[in-house]
Amino acid sequence: MRKTQLVLLTFGAAVLAGFATVTPAAARDYPWCAQGGEYDYPGECAYSTYEQCQASVSGRLLYCDRNPRFAYGQGQPQQPRPPRRVRPAAPY
Template sequence: MRCLFSIAVALSAAVSTGITTASAQARDYPFCIKGANYVSSVGDCSFDTYQQCLDTASGRYAFCDRNPYFAQTSKPKVAKRRIRSGQQ
């Protein structure tokens, strides 16, 4: 009985460790392929570059789009307009 309990504890520890490791390695990709073969409205978001997505979509009823859930690491740059006072 003790042996069975020890095996069950070791197995559950191994499974939970595997799930945690896989979650830590998951990452977001900036581009998604969408089309008739994809049930989800987001499609398959597993592409690092737009070109990778286009290559995969080539010859299929599919298109590429940005991943709406992709977390950008930097803020987009916004051009600031300078207003000069006193000059026309």
Template structure:
């Protein structure tokens, strides 16, 4: 094998490695961008649940209990606290809307 042939083979190998690395990086970035993460489910404190939601936690995309109630209004749905959300640890004022619903 001549010197020019050896350079051509090395160039092809380097091109192949670069292409493979680019494809792998693209796949990883696509996966991380498109795949829902567990943190997304924990961003909001309230979830809507009902027959339209197959997952056990429902749709947890509500900042306030009132937002959730407005969405659930007129549907076979109800609102609940997101089981994965960490409320601030400041006693009974942490979620006053839910406290009001459980008074006797």
């Protein structure tokens, strides 16, 4: 009985530790969006090429259009670069 409780406690702690380390997926907008039908504006912006978008919307009563964030120059901001490490000069 004591061994079963220890196993369950260990399993529970492992599950909680797994949940604690989960991070949300980074949202990324692509240049092309599937629009219309069940999608609100700007649509499902998950396509890097017009051809990918066209293949996805085929037969779904949707259409493809530019992602407004890209069309009007509001793409995702660039991540700041980490500071450059400079090696100190060797003393002579």
